[in-house]
Amino acid sequence: xxxxxxxxxxxxxxxxLILPIASYAQLGEQAPAVKPSSHMESHVGNLTGHSEPxxxxxxxxxxxxxxxxGDGNGENAAYLNPTPRNFVAAVFKCRSTITGTxxxxxxxxxxxxxxxxxxxxxxxxxxxDQDRANxxxxxxxxSPRWVTEKPGTPIPIPPEPKLTLAxxxxxxxxxxxxECWKCHGQEGRGxxxxxxxxxxxxDQPIRPYNxxxxxxxxxxxxxxxxxxxxxxxxxxxxxxxFADVVKPEEAWDLVHFLRTLQYNNPSPELTLWESTPxxxxxxxAKRVDQxxxxxxEKP
Amino acid sequence: MQWKQVVFTxxxxxxxxxxxxxxxxxxxxxxxxxxxxxxxxxxxxxxxxSKEPSCAKMYPTPPPAESVVTGxxxxxxxxxxxxSAGAPDDPxxxxxxxxxxxxCRYIPHVLAFQVNQELKIVNEDQTSHNIHPMPKLNREWNxxxxxxxxxxxxxxxxxxxxPVKCNVHPxxxxxxAVLKNSHYAVTGENGTFTLPRLAPGKYTVxxxxxxxGDQSQEVTITGSETKTxxxxxxxxxx
Numbered sequence: 239x240x241x242x243x244x245x246x247x248x249x250x251x252x253x254x255l256i257l258p259i260a261s262y263a264q265l266g267e268q269a270p271a272v273k274p275s276s277h278m279e280s281h282v283g284n285l286t287g288h289s290e291p292x293x294x295x296x297x298x299x300x301x302x303x304x305x306x307x308g309d310g311n312g313e314n315a316a317y318l319n320p321t322p323r324n325f326v327a328a329v330f331k332c333r334s335t336i337t338g339t340x341x342x343x344x345x346x347x348x349x350x351x352x353x354x355x356x357x358x359x360x361x362x363x364x365x366x367d368q369d370r371a372n373x374x375x376x377x378x379x380x381s382p383r384w385v386t387e388k389p390g391t392p393i394p395i396p397p398e399p400k401l402t403l404a405x406x407x408x409x410x411x412x413x414x415x416x417e418c419w420k421c422h423g424q425e426g427r428g429x430x431x432x433x434x435x436x437x438x439x440x441d442q443p444i445r446p447y448n449x450x451x452x453x454x455x456x457x458x459x460x461x462x463x464x465x466x467x468x469x470x471x472x473x474x475x476x477x478x479x480f481a482d483v484v485k486p487e488e489a490w491d492l493v494h495f496l497r498t499l500q501y502n503n504p505s506p507e508l509t510l511w512e513s514t515p516x517x518x519x520x521x522x523a524k525r526v527d528q529x530x531x532x533x534x535e536k537p
Numbered sequence: 538m539q540w541k542q543v544v545f546t547x548x549x550x551x552x553x554x555x556x557x558x559x560x561x562x563x564x565x566x567x568x569x570x571x572x573x574x575x576x577x578x579x580x581x582x583x584x585x586x587s588k589e590p591s592c593a594k595m596y597p598t599p600p601p602a603e604s605v606v607t608g609x610x611x612x613x614x615x616x617x618x619x620x621s622a623g624a625p626d627d628p629x630x631x632x633x634x635x636x637x638x639x640x641c642r643y644i645p646h647v648l649a650f651q652v653n654q655e656l657k658i659v660n661e662d663q664t665s666h667n668i669h670p671m672p673k674l675n676r677e678w679n680x681x682x683x684x685x686x687x688x689x690x691x692x693x694x695x696x697x698x699x700p701v702k703c704n705v706h707p708x709x710x711x712x713x714a715v716l717k718n719s720h721y722a723v724t725g726e727n728g729t730f731t732l733p734r735l736a737p738g739k740y741t742v743x744x745x746x747x748x749x750g751d752q753s754q755e756v757t758i759t760g761s762e763t764k765t766x767x768x769x770x771x772x773x774x775x
Binding site for chain 1 (some may be wrong): 588664665667668669670676677678679680681682683686689704705706707
C-alpha cells in the first residue's frame with residue numbers, strides 16, 4: 239500500500255514538473271482577444287445603473303448617431319463634425335482621470351447630462367437620473383477595455399484658492415511658458431501657428447478651443463471643469479495632459495487667467511483683470527465692434 | 538525498492554529543472570542579412586520647420602522627411618527585423634528604451650523595445666513638445682513636455698507598432714515597435730541586421746517598414762550556425 243502511494247507520489251511530482259515545460263513551448267502565441275461584457279453596472283452617487291434597461295434607451299435615443307454597434311457609425315454620423323464618440327475604442331475626451339485611462343462612471347454620467355457644446359451631442363438632462371445611469375452601464379458593454387482595465391485614478395484637485403491678481407498674472411506667465419499659444423493663439427482665439435495643421439486621432443482636422451467664443455467648453459463651464467481639461471488632457475485629440483508639468487496650485491492660476499481670455503462672458507476673473515490698467519487695455523483691444531463684413535473696425 | 542523511487546524522482550526532477558531553466562546555448566545560432574528595395578522610392582521632401590525657428594536654425598539645410606530612409610546599394614534604414622514566431626516571450630529588460638526629441642525630430646525615428654519595458658522620453662529642444670503615440674491596441678495617452686522638464690516614463694503591455702506624433706509640430710513622425718521577445722534589430726546605415734543567440738528551432742523572421750508594410754520568412758536553426766537571409770521591399774514611387 240505504501241509502495242503504491244509512493245509510486246503515485248513520484249509519478250505525480252514528475253508529471254507536475256514536466257507538464258509546465260510542455261506549456262512553456264506554447265508561449266509566444268497570441269492570447270485570444272478579450273470580448274466586452276454584455277452585462278455591466280454603473281455606480282453614480284447613490285444610483286446603480288444596469289445595462290439591460292440602458293440598452294432600450296440606447297436604441298431609442300442614441301444609436302442614430304453612435305450606431306447600432308456603438309462605434310460612432312450611426313446613420314447621422316456621415317453628416318456630423320465632430321463625429322460621434324466611438325464607444326468600442328473607448329477613448330473619451332471629458333474625464334477626471336489620467337490621460338490614457340478610462341473615465342469614471344460619474345464622468346460618463348455628467349457627459350450625457352451636459353451634452354457637448356459646439357457639437358451635435360445634446361444635453362440629455364431631460365432623461366431621469368436613473369435612465370442616464372442605465373445608459374452609462376450600457377455604454378460599457380461596447381468595449382473590452384471595461385473588462386480588462388479598471389477606470390483610471392481621478393487626478394487630485396485641491397480646493398480652488400481665493401482669486402487674486404497675482405494668481406491671474408502667474409497664469410499669464412504659464413500660458414506663455416507652456417506654449418499654449420502655439421495652438422490656442424495669444425488671444426486664445428484658436429488661431430495659433432500650429433492650429434491649422436491639427437488633426438485628431440482619426441486623422442480628421444480639428445480646431446483648438448476658442449476661448450473668446452463662449453465660456454462653455456466641451457467638458458463643462460465651471461472652473462473645476464476647466465482645471466480637469468488641461469490636467470487630464472482631451473484624449474483622442476491634440477490637447478495633451480499637463481498633469482506632469484503643472485503643479486495643482488499653479489493649475490488654478492492658469493484657470494483664473496484663462497477666464498480673462500473669455501472676454502465676452504462676465505466672470506469674477508474678468509472683472510478683477512479689467513480693474514488693472516494692463517488688463518483693461520488688453521481686453522479693450524479685443525473687444526472690437528464687429529461690422530457686417532467682419533473687418534473689425536474699432537468704434 | 539524505496540531507493541528506486543527516490544532515485545527515479547530525483548533524476549526526473551533534475552531533468553525537468555534543466556529543461557525548465559534551459560537557456561539557449563549562449564553561442565546559439567544567428568540569423569543575419571540585409572534589407573533592400575527594388576524600384577524607385579518616392580523622394581523625401583525637405584521638412585519645413587519655419588514655424589519653429591528654434592529648431593529650424595539647427596539645420597544648415599532643411600532635413601529630409603524620414604518615412605523612407607535609403608542608402609547606397611539600395612538599402613533601407615529603419616526597418617525593424619524581429620522574430621515573430623518560434624521564440625518564447627522574454628521578460629522586459631531593466632534598462633529603459635530612450636526616445637529623444639531633438640531638433641524637432643525624433644531620435645531614433647523608429648524605436649524598438651519590449652512589452653513592459655520602460656520607455657523614457659526626453660525633450661532636448663528649446664520648445665515645448667507633446668508626445669502623442671497613437672496605438673490601436675494599447676492605451677492612447679497624450680502628454681505635454683516643455684523644455685527643462687524631467688523625462689516621461691511609460692510602458693506598453695501589448696505588442697504593437699505605434700505611430701508617434703507631436704501635434705504642435707505636425708512634421709514630427711516617429712514609430713514605436715513594441716515587441717514580445719528580445720530578438721530584434723533595426724537596420725542602420727548599411728541596411729544589415731543580426732539576430733544572435735537563437736536556440737535550435739523553426740523561426741519566422743519578419744521585417745517591417747513604416748510605409749512598405751511587412752514581410753516574413755521561415756528560418757530553421759539547428760545548432761550554432763549563421764543563416765543569411767535577405768528582405769527586398771517593393772518601393773512605392775508615391
